[in-house]
Amino acid sequence: MFVRKRPLVKALLIFPLMALPMVGWAKNTAPAGQAASVCAGSVADSGVLLTQATSLIAEVDQQWQDLFSTWMTEMGAYLQASSWPEIHPQARQAKVPVIMYHDVLPRKYVSWDVTPRELEEHFELIKRNGLTPISLAQLMTHLQTGLPLPEKPIVLTFDDGYEGHYTYVFDLMKRYNYPAVFSIYTKGVGVNTGDASAIEQRRGRPHLSWEHLKEMVANPLVEIASHSVTHPLDLRKMTDEQVRRELKDSKETLESKLGISIEYFVYPVGKNDERIRRLVREAGYKGALVMHEDAAEEQLAGESDNLLAVGRWGQSRFREAITKAWGGPPLPKASRTGSFNFNEPIQLKRQTIDRIPLIMASGGRPVTIHAKTRYQVQEILDKYINRKAIAGVAGGFFSLEFLDSNQMIGPVLGQNSGKFIPGRKDDNVFLTNRPLVLIGPRSVKFVPFNHEKHNTLEGIRAEMPDVTDAFVAAAWLVRNGQPQPAEAFGRLFDYNAERHRTFWGISKDRQPNVGVTTEMVDSVRLGKILERAGLQDAVMLDSGASTSLAYRGESLVGYTPRPVPHVVALAPPEAVADCKVANNQSVR
Ligand SMILES: [Zn+2]
Numbered sequence: 001m002f003v004r005k006r007p008l009v010k011a012l013l014i015f016p017l018m019a020l021p022m023v024g025w026a027k028n029t030a031p032a033g034q035a036a037s038v039c040a041g042s043v044a045d046s047g048v049l050l051t052q053a054t055s056l057i058a059e060v061d062q063q064w065q066d067l068f069s070t071w072m073t074e075m076g077a078y079l080q081a082s083s084w085p086e087i088h089p090q091a092r093q094a095k096v097p098v099i100m101y102h103d104v105l106p107r108k109y110v111s112w113d114v115t116p117r118e119l120e121e122h123f124e125l126i127k128r129n130g131l132t133p134i135s136l137a138q139l140m141t142h143l144q145t146g147l148p149l150p151e152k153p154i155v156l157t158f159d160d161g162y163e164g165h166y167t168y169v170f171d172l173m174k175r176y177n178y179p180a181v182f183s184i185y186t187k188g189v190g191v192n193t194g195d196a197s198a199i200e201q202r203r204g205r206p207h208l209s210w211e212h213l214k215e216m217v218a219n220p221l222v223e224i225a226s227h228s229v230t231h232p233l234d235l236r237k238m239t240d241e242q243v244r245r246e247l248k249d250s251k252e253t254l255e256s257k258l259g260i261s262i263e264y265f266v267y268p269v270g271k272n273d274e275r276i277r278r279l280v281r282e283a284g285y286k287g288a289l290v291m292h293e294d295a296a297e298e299q300l301a302g303e304s305d306n307l308l309a310v311g312r313w314g315q316s317r318f319r320e321a322i323t324k325a326w327g328g329p330p331l332p333k334a335s336r337t338g339s340f341n342f343n344e345p346i347q348l349k350r351q352t353i354d355r356i357p358l359i360m361a362s363g364g365r366p367v368t369i370h371a372k373t374r375y376q377v378q379e380i381l382d383k384y385i386n387r388k389a390i391a392g393v394a395g396g397f398f399s400l401e402f403l404d405s406n407q408m409i410g411p412v413l414g415q416n417s418g419k420f421i422p423g424r425k426d427d428n429v430f431l432t433n434r435p436l437v438l439i440g441p442r443s444v445k446f447v448p449f450n451h452e453k454h455n456t457l458e459g460i461r462a463e464m465p466d467v468t469d470a471f472v473a474a475a476w477l478v479r480n481g482q483p484q485p486a487e488a489f490g491r492l493f494d495y496n497a498e499r500h501r502t503f504w505g506i507s508k509d510r511q512p513n514v515g516v517t518t519e520m521v522d523s524v525r526l527g528k529i530l531e532r533a534g535l536q537d538a539v540m541l542d543s544g545a546s547t548s549l550a551y552r553g554e555s556l557v558g559y560t561p562r563p564v565p566h567v568v569a570l571a572p573p574e575a576v577a578d579c580k581v582a583n584n585q586s587v588r
Contacts, residue, residue, distance in 0.1 A: 369389075
């Protein structure tokens with residue numbers, strides 16, 4: 001074994017130089033007169049060694065690309081931060097509960113007091129349920145840039161600077177290594193210190209001293225926010241000048257006494273309005289937390305108006321909050337070359353944006369199938385690509401003339417047949433400037449259809465030399481990252497009607513996506529929704545009664561859709577290897 005190792009290593013070193021151009025050649029070449037397809041090219045004959053060498057290079061290259069892409073993604077998030085104080089659309093999808101506590105002490109005097117034992121139970125639940133407490137600074141960065149958070153984030157905040165925050169909370173935080181935010185009103189610091197009888201005698205509650213606070217801020221788990229000077233019951237009832245003093249003096253006192261910078265404000269009793277938010281902004285705060293006396297109004301961080309009014313949940317809803325916590329979707333990966341990414345596993349995602357539920361599958365590589373007649377989408381996937389395609393939706397528009405017809409409106413090239421079928425002249429003229437979808441082994445293009453240029457194989461090859469699939473879609477919903485306005489739909493039938501809609505497109509991270517809405521929606525609103533869902537380009541497919549999405553052998557719409565002859569599907573990258581099987585079964 002040892003003896004054989006060396007030549008192999010040598011071969012691996014020499015092969016890379018030869019292997020790359022050969023593989024490039026194999027991928028680029030298709031038999032003359034036939035469109036290249038997922039099932040056409042194969043490198044199987046090139047030998048095991050070549051395969052090993054190339055996969056080694058691919059792996060190393062992939063690692064560099066991943067590293068670069070992660071870095072670009074995070075840098076990109078900072079560069080594309082929302083304009084302060086707006087919340088980034090990506091952060092709107094996450095669900096981060098910010099929990100509000102008040103005093104922590106062994107005996108409860110009011111319903112919102114929490115005992116050290118109850119707090120420890122909460123900390124234990126955080127641990128057991130896999131939540132990660134994050135700092136307020138981390139939350140604010142996330143809200144502004146959309147940068148991802150841990151899977152289940154939560155923020156812990158303690159208001160009013162009670163002594164129990166030092167005696168019980170600080171101790172517990174250190175034990176669990178959880179960060180927390182303490183909001184302090186400066187007039188309260190050092191009041192009734194250590195005097196537990198104060199509560200019984202109705203003289204107030206023991207508060208933190210400056211010494212406590214100094215010891216606490218020396219620990220990086222502790223963040224301090226200003227909670228005003230005097231804790232007024234309603235800032236809105238004060239003059240600008242009075243509010244300014246509450247905001248500025250508290251900030252300056254905390255900064256000078258504790259030697260830290262104070263960047264966040266917590267509204268006393270949550271009271272704020274546009275004027276107060278403006279004054280908070282003018283006083284130099286980077287963000288502010290609210291509270292609601294009515295639990296029904298409480299918001300998760302991403303639901304807040306903006307960074308000057310970030311919502312919190314009272315601790316009485318702690319158990320509900322921990323079931324909600326979600327760090328949001330990963331950032332779309334930045335691409336170095338703008339090249340497409342057809343190598344990701346296929347995943348299904350259900351989400352609701354602007355009250356419209358979407359089911360979308362992403363990943364894999366796009367494939368279209370033009371069947372001999374009309375079937376359910378899943379039947380087409382079964383018959384034509386042998387279940388290799390994991391997800392598929394109803395494709396382009398077809399003639400409704402004959403029940404068994406597979407005549408499409410406009411030209412079509414299905415990857416299953418590799419056969420280009422021109423569109424009928426009288427249909428074609430109506431398709432001018434609709435999106436002509438072109439798919440190749442490594443790319444996708446949407447170009448405005450021109451019936452003089454695009455009704456022959458040569459014509460579409462002039463747009464994309466290695467084209468494997470083509471058809472004309474109904475309309476752009478999102479084009480170059482822009483949701484399309486009503487004018488863009490021209491005279492498209494029923495574009496402004498509320499219908500179930502089918503779509504497919506390319507997301508900002510360059511992966512293919514297919515999907516449907518499970519509620520009725522008009523096309524303009526759908527475009528806005530899909531842009532928020534992360535699509536860079538999306539086109540509408542046959543919708544209404546044809547709307548269907550099949551995923552892993554199952555139809556995911558709750559009705560039986562109209563059978564269709566054309567499907568846009570996602571095939572896993574590794575499907576290439578089994579193409580022979582697929583080809584043999586494709587013609588019936
Ligand atoms: Zn308070």
